[in-house]
Amino acid sequence: MTHSAENRLKDSASPYLRSAAHQPIDWHEWGDEAFQKAHAEGKPVLLDIGAVWCHWCHVIDRESYENPEIASLINDLYIPVKVDRDERPDVDARYQSAVSAISGQGGWPLTAFLTPDGKPFFGGTYFPPDDAHGRPGFKRILVAISEAFKTRRAEVDTSAQALEEAVAKAEVFHGARGTFDARSVTAVVQSAIRQFDQQHGGFGHAPKFPQASTVDLLLERYQATRDDELLHVAEHTLEAMARGGVYDQIGGGFHRYSVDARWCVPHFEKMSYDNSELLKNFLHGYQVTAKPLYRDIVEGIIAWVTEVLSDQQRGGFYASQDADQTLDDDGDYFTWTLAEVRAVLSPEEARAIEVYYDVEAHGEMHHNPEKNVLWVASSIVALANKLELDEASARVLLARARGKLLAARRNRRPTPAVDETHYVGWNAMFASAYLEAARTLDRTDCRAFALKTLDRILAEGWESTKGFLHRVGGPRLEGTLDDQIFMIAALLDAWETTFDRRYFEVAERAARLAIERFGDSEGGGFFDRAKDAAPMGGLEIRRKPLQDSPTPGANSVAAIVLDRLYAYTGERLYREWAEKTLEAFVGPIPQYGLFAATYGLAALLHARHAVQVVVTGTAGDSRAAELERIAHETYRFGKSVLRVTPERLVSGALPATLRETLPHLDARKPEALVCVESTCHPPVTTPQRLASLLVEVAADVAGATGGGK
Numbered sequence: 112m113t114h115s116a117e118n119r120l121k122d123s124a125s126p127y128l129r130s131a132a133h134q135p136i137d138w139h140e141w142g143d144e145a146f147q148k149a150h151a152e153g154k155p156v157l158l159d160i161g162a163v164w165c166h167w168c169h170v171i172d173r174e175s176y177e178n179p180e181i182a183s184l185i186n187d188l189y190i191p192v193k194v195d196r197d198e199r200p201d202v203d204a205r206y207q208s209a210v211s212a213i214s215g216q217g218g219w220p221l222t223a224f225l226t227p228d229g230k231p232f233f234g235g236t237y238f239p240p241d242d243a244h245g246r247p248g249f250k251r252i253l254v255a256i257s258e259a260f261k262t263r264r265a266e267v268d269t270s271a272q273a274l275e276e277a278v279a280k281a282e283v284f285h286g287a288r289g290t291f292d293a294r295s296v297t298a299v300v301q302s303a304i305r306q307f308d309q310q311h312g313g314f315g316h317a318p319k320f321p322q323a324s325t326v327d328l329l330l331e332r333y334q335a336t337r338d339d340e341l342l343h344v345a346e347h348t349l350e351a352m353a354r355g356g357v358y359d360q361i362g363g364g365f366h367r368y369s370v371d372a373r374w375c376v377p378h379f380e381k382m383s384y385d386n387s388e389l390l391k392n393f394l395h396g397y398q399v400t401a402k403p404l405y406r407d408i409v410e411g412i413i414a415w416v417t418e419v420l421s422d423q424q425r426g427g428f429y430a431s432q433d434a435d436q437t438l439d440d441d442g443d444y445f446t447w448t449l450a451e452v453r454a455v456l457s458p459e460e461a462r463a464i465e466v467y468y469d470v471e472a473h474g475e476m477h478h479n480p481e482k483n484v485l486w487v488a489s490s491i492v493a494l495a496n497k498l499e500l501d502e503a504s505a506r507v508l509l510a511r512a513r514g515k516l517l518a519a520r521r522n523r524r525p526t527p528a529v530d531e532t533h534y535v536g537w538n539a540m541f542a543s544a545y546l547e548a549a550r551t552l553d554r555t556d557c558r559a560f561a562l563k564t565l566d567r568i569l570a571e572g573w574e575s576t577k578g579f580l581h582r583v584g585g586p587r588l589e590g591t592l593d594d595q596i597f598m599i600a601a602l603l604d605a606w607e608t609t610f611d612r613r614y615f616e617v618a619e620r621a622a623r624l625a626i627e628r629f630g631d632s633e634g635g636g637f638f639d640r641a642k643d644a645a646p647m648g649g650l651e652i653r654r655k656p657l658q659d660s661p662t663p664g665a666n667s668v669a670a671i672v673l674d675r676l677y678a679y680t681g682e683r684l685y686r687e688w689a690e691k692t693l694e695a696f697v698g699p700i701p702q703y704g705l706f707a708a709t710y711g712l713a714a715l716l717h718a719r720h721a722v723q724v725v726v727t728g729t730a731g732d733s734r735a736a737e738l739e740r741i742a743h744e745t746y747r748f749g750k751s752v753l754r755v756t757p758e759r760l761v762s763g764a765l766p767a768t769l770r771e772t773l774p775h776l777d778a779r780k781p782e783a784l785v786c787v788e789s790t791c792h793p794p795v796t797t798p799q800r801l802a803s804l805l806v807e808v809a810a811d812v813a814g815a816t817g818g819g820k
Contacts, residue, residue: 124585125195126530127163131172135182138193141202146648149190149227155260156229157189157253160203160221162196163530164367164380164431167237168220169438174240175249181240184250188257196221197430197534198582201591201640205650208278210234224256229649230271275650282654288635289697291690293718299325299711300332300341302704307344311373312351314705318378320368321352323388324659324708330395331715331748334806342399349396352389353408356475356484359445360468361517363411364420365389366434366445375486376475379434379442379527383420383534384662386412387428387541394544394551398746409548413557416541419529426563427583428541430534433527439478444524446474446482447516455519459498460512467494467509533583535572535590538564539597540662546604550743550752558608565605568598569617577641578624592639592656592665595625599672607751610764615679622676625669626688631655635691636666657696658706666692667709671716671749678721678751678788679766689717716749720788722808724752724801725769728781734796735781741798742783745805 121132123140131138139145149156159176161168175181185191196203196219207217209231216236223234233256241248247255260267303325306314313319326345333341352358355374357366364386366377390412397405420429434442449472453461464470467489474483489497495505542561549558572580572590579598581588602618605611628641636655640647656665673689676682693714700707724742728735735754742752755765760778763770772789782794783801785808792808795801 120193124532124582124588125163125198126528126532127161127168127195127197128193130163131176131193134172134176135179135186136176136191137186138191141192141194141199141648143648145190145192146227146229149225152190154188154190154227155232155257156225156227157185157191158194158206158221158223158225158231158234159191160194160196160206160223161219162431163528164382164433165219166378166380166434166438166441169435171220171222171237171249173438175238178240181250181253184253188253190227197530197532198588200593201647201654202649204639204654204656205278205282205647205652206231206234208282208654209274209650210236212274212277212281224260225649226260226268226271228271229651230268230275231650232267232271232274275652278650279652282652283634284636284655284657284696284699287696287698288694291693291697291714291717293714295697295700296328296332296711296714298701299328299704299707302701303329303708304340304344306705307348308372309347312348313372313374314348317372318368318370319357319372319374320661321357321365321385321389321392322348322659322705322708323385323392323661324663324712325705326392327395327748328708328711328715330399330746331712334399334746345396346400346402349393349405353393353404354487356486358408358411359415360485360487361513361520362419362445363413363415364432365412376484377442379445381415381420381432383428383430383537384540386416386420387537387544388661388663390541390544391547394547395746398551398744406552409552413545413548413554421560422531422533423560426560426565426567427533428538428564430530430532430537432529436525436527441476441478442484443479443482444520444527446476446484448474448479448481448483450481452516455515456512460508460515463494463498463505463508464512464516466497532585533568533572534594535568535579535581535583536593536597536662538568538583539594539601542601543597543604546601546608550608553740561601562605562609565601565614569613573617575620576624578621578628589641589644592625592629592637592669593662595621595629596637596665596668596672599625600668600675603672603675603751607753610753610759610762612764615766618672619676619680622673622685626684630688631695635695637669637692639665655695657699657710658703659709660706663709664707666696667707667713670713671709674713674716675721675749675751678723679768681768681771681789689713693717712748719808722747722750722805723769723786724750724805725755725765725773725776725784725786725791726752726781727755727776727778727783729779730756730758732781737798738781738783738796738801741801742805745802747805747808750805 117132118138120128120138123129194202206223211217214235218236223231225231238249314322329341329345351374357369357374357377364381367380367382368378370376393405393408468485469488470483476482495502542564545557545561548554572583579590579594581590581594599618599621602614606614629637639654639656670689670692673685677685726739755778757778782796784791784794785804
């Protein structure tokens, strides 16, 4: 291509693709045009998949795609296609699977070489521009792959065909069906216990990622069994993350993962989906233990989201915040030298920060050894002793110093970019988390913002004949299974909070559309793309998402929302599809282990049915309010709390199954009924009895699911 100032990506809706508009490469977006051109010119396709928040994607952009020599090679030998993995998770998932099969690893940037039909035959992740450390550089690879494509085409096509068949077989779980057995949960819990890092918390070794569903599963099993080991694993993990550099100690919110085993030095990008699930995690930890630290973390995440990751005017959560301002920094916005701390704070404040967060002349960052990641290295008691203060004064001093550092960071440093795209599934996950925070902590601001967000998605991202789109705004983008399922979950949460029938009706409509358009009526479970979606092109294979990676596996969440709908409607279709979905994956669950933790939660819920707490009493009754508070404060996975006043009872807002179960309900009396499927326990009138009954209901099913471990 004759390089003009900008290539065709300049008009893309994706900020990641627009960031490559200046590159001297004839980039195409994913679509028919690129593959038709590859056929017409007899060239292979070079596929680059990345994301705006991905550090190494920006590195390969600078080193290779902005290099005129490499760009010229690519333009001569290939049809280049660039994909934003957040915008097209369906494309990304298939090529990740293929490249993992070729090279043994996936990740971003994903670099794949495809036939003109879009079938991959070679690939990897990041390639350096030149040969280094015994590894071939990108220039050499580009020439060699093009040569192989020209001179050994039959071999290339055969290997591409074999790879496609292997990926197709793996992705739809042939031979994985089995009879539903809730004891499969035991294998998932045992996997978590085995991989638990006793020293540093979390699971496995470096790099260390949060595993939110695993922690939720351990807390749920602890509630049912009172097995202290389960609580220890969950608590140690939550506390290690909360005290580590993986949590932004100054600004709130979690970075994507830790490069070390002790949660100290993070990869600094912050993702919407990590923070929504960790927000729920720390809420659940707080419900189980009442530890103030967990509540502090929840409030820190909310404060960061309010300031950085949300559209406060119109509703909606943004997708991510970048790690770096430029490629030459590595989290410089988030890290501090000793001199920087002392320049901003009084000597006493600086001393508090240095002691509490381990700020020294020599910090943790390789690119700049003076830079410190802030992590909690002390206790308030130890800090108070060292500074010869009482605890209350030490807390005030530390809070004041943190506030000054945050203001200095915000006002004096260029802020890493925020991707302001509103992806529907991720917005739904955050709306659910906010509604849970609203119920547990009485945060009316979170409730209002979650409902504003959901109302915006219903107005701009919902089609009554197709379901939910993938994105609010920009060109129309077909919704994935995640978008449907996470929105159904959020709408049920909204309905439980408001009793507004509109939320329930759209949730039901969306569930029926998901069954119709995404469901596998023969094999059970759901595909990630709708059967009637426009052809994807390339690796046109069916795929059923199961693994938590790190967003909860969509098939597991589908089983959860279907069981919740069944609990309200008594509609057998939902129960049967939940069971068929769980049965579709019985075989591989032990191999997936803790990466199937959401499946474990879904299996538990299916075995014991959803727990519904109906709290009656007139509006404003203080005894009813206390029962409702206890119902919200007790963690039980899949529990719903329905506040029924005489007005709501008359309006017919109560779901069909509960109306039939409780025909003589007196909504004026302040009491609570705990119901499971079509059975309700006798009403209770004291908060203490309600709290213990919620745990007893959990324990009822413990024997049936193989106990705690």
